[in-house]
Structure formats: C-alpha cells, structure tokens
Amino acid sequence: MNIFTHSRLDALERSLDVSFDDKSLLELAFVHSSFFAEFPEVYPESNERLEFLGDALVGLVVAHELYTRFPERPEGQLTQMRAALVSKEALAQVADVLKIGGYLILGKGETETGGVERESNRANAFEALIGAIFLDQGYGNAREFTLRVMEQPIKAVVSGDAPLKHPKSLLHEVSMSRGYGPPVYKVINQTGADHNREFTVEAVVNGKPVGHGTGGRKALAEREAAREALKAMDVSE
Numbered sequence: 001m002n003i004f005t006h007s008r009l010d011a012l013e014r015s016l017d018v019s020f021d022d023k024s025l026l027e028l029a030f031v032h033s034s035f036f037a038e039f040p041e042v043y044p045e046s047n048e049r050l051e052f053l054g055d056a057l058v059g060l061v062v063a064h065e066l067y068t069r070f071p072e073r074p075e076g077q078l079t080q081m082r083a084a085l086v087s088k089e090a091l092a093q094v095a096d097v098l099k100i101g102g103y104l105i106l107g108k109g110e111t112e113t114g115g116v117e118r119e120s121n122r123a124n125a126f127e128a129l130i131g132a133i134f135l136d137q138g139y140g141n142a143r144e145f146t147l148r149v150m151e152q153p154i155k156a157v158v159s160g161d162a163p164l165k166h167p168k169s170l171l172h173e174v175s176m177s178r179g180y181g182p183p184v185y186k187v188i189n190q191t192g193a194d195h196n197r198e199f200t201v202e203a204v205v206n207g208k209p210v211g212h213g214t215g216g217r218k219a220l221a222e223r224e225a226a227r228e229a230l231k232a233m234d235v236s237e
Contacts, residue, residue: 003042003105004030012103018133018145025050025136029128030100032121034107047128050135054127057134059086061146065154084157085150089166091123092219094149100125117218167226171203174235180206183229185222188212203229 004012004027012026013019020026029047036046062085066078073081084090095101101122106115115121134142147154168183175183189200199218203211203225210232213224 004103008103012100016098016100016129016145018137020132020136022136025132026129029132030103030105030125032104032106032110032115034110034115035105036107038107038109047125050128050131051124052131053134054129054131057130057139057142058091058127058146061143062086062150062154064143065147070158081157084166085153087166087169088120088123089168089223090153091126092119094153095122095126096217096220097152098126098149100129114218119219167223167230170235171205171226171229171233174230174233175205178206183226185218185225187218187221201225205229205233 009023009026013023018026028043028045029050031043031045031047033046033048036043059082062082063078066073066081070078101116104116104121104125106121110121130142130146133145171183175181184204186202186204187199188202190197192198196216198214198216199221200212200214201218201221201224202209203213203222211225211227211229213221213226213228215221215224
C-alpha cells in the first residue's frame with residue numbers, strides 16, 4: 001500500500017519547493033479513485049475534486065499569462081497556445097519533470113495495469129496538486145507555482161520550439177482524416193529492472209508499423225513513435 005509517511009511528505013515538499021500548512025491536502029492530491037474505491041476508510045475522498053479545481057486554475061493561470069505577456073497576439077493564436085499547454089499530454093510532461101508520478105496512490109488493479117504510465121493519471125495528479133496549493137495557500141501562491149513549473153513549456157510553445165499539437169494528438173488527427181482509423185501503439189520490447197525500464201513502442205497506422213520510439217516510460221516511447229510516424233507520413237509537426 002503506497003501510503004505517505006511524514007518523511008515522504010517532507011521529501012515531496014522539498015522537491016517541489018513548497019510548504020503546506022495542511023499536509024493532508026498534499027497527500028490527497030495523489031489519491032487515485034481506484035485506491036479510494038478499494039480502501040474507502042483510508043482517505044475521505046479521491047483526488048478527483050482537487051483535479052477538477054486544479055484543471056480550472058491551470059487554464060485560468062495560463063490564459064491570463066498568455067493574455068498579459070502577448071498583447072499583440074490575436075485570440076485564435078492564444079487559444080491554440082493555451083490548448084497546447086493545458087492538454088493532458090503537456091501536463092503529464094510537467095508532472096514527469098517534477099517526478100510526481102511515483103507518488104500516486106493507486107489501487108491494486110490500476111497498479112497492475114500500468115496506472116503510473118497513463119498520461120491522464122499523471123496530468124490529473126498535477127492538476128490536483130495545483131488545486132491543493134490553492135486551497136492551502138491561496139490563488140497567488142498557486143499561480144506562482146504553476147508559472148514556475150510551466151515556464152519552460154510556455155517558452156517552447158511561444159518560440160515555436162514545441163509544436164502547438166503534441167505528436168500523438170496530431171498523428172490521431174492525421175490518421176483519422178485519411179480514413180485509417182485511430183493509430184495503435186504496441187510495446188514490442190521491454191528491458192531493464194523495475195526501477196529502470198526502457199520500452200520500445202511501435203506506432204501502427206492502417207495496420208502497418210510506421211514509427212518506433214524508445215523511452216523510460218511507455219508514454220515517452222509512444223510519443224517518439226508518433227513523431228517518427230508523422231515523419232514517415234510526410235506530416236510536419
């Protein structure tokens with residue numbers, strides 16, 4: 001049972017450079033609904049309500065920052081930039097940089113089916129974390145933290161170094177638009193110990209393998225496979 005200890009909570013606070021008055025809020029941000037369903041007596045609820053709150057906060061903070069920072073950009077461009085920054089894929093990448101995926105408190109079934117690898121779980125945990133910071137410390141601190149940890153993605157999108165659409169989303173759109181159906185990702189190799197896995201994933205479009213990728217998480221390998229598939233299909237990101 002992946003429950004927090006005081007020392008583990010302290011280590012998480014240090015890694016995030018935050019200090020909670022109510023540490024139960026920080027812990028709750030990582031309680032997945034699968035764990036709450038299996039052990040309803042341990043926590044008062046899952047992180048879903050915090051994630052709902054954090055989702056709204058992240059969207060507001062990013063929209064406000066883009067509006068303020070780029071007064072010359074039209075609404076359409078700002079909307080595209082915001083969508084790229086607050087997508088589940090983008091927020092999962094922020095969660096990966098913060099290394100918070102390993103703190104997720106998952107149920108047995110979710111753990112066995114690779115719950116930590118799911119982008120949605122890691123993105124939701126990040127949003128729940130923002131919601132927890134807001135409840136514990138107010139909007140100003142939640143905004144400051146959000147902008148601090150998302151500064152590099154914001155710079156990358158603004159400068160054009162990062163695509164406005166992530167490779168998996170773009171590959172899905174292209175595949176569907178060409179009548180191929182959604183792409184399928186298959187793990188074709190897995191090496192390394194549990195704490196140091198490397199996955200090789202194949203992106204299959206229209207029944208044919210068109211891209212391969214490797215990474216320490218399946219999600220990262222899928223992203224690289226999608227990127228290679230887009231190149232093979234003559235699509236620019």
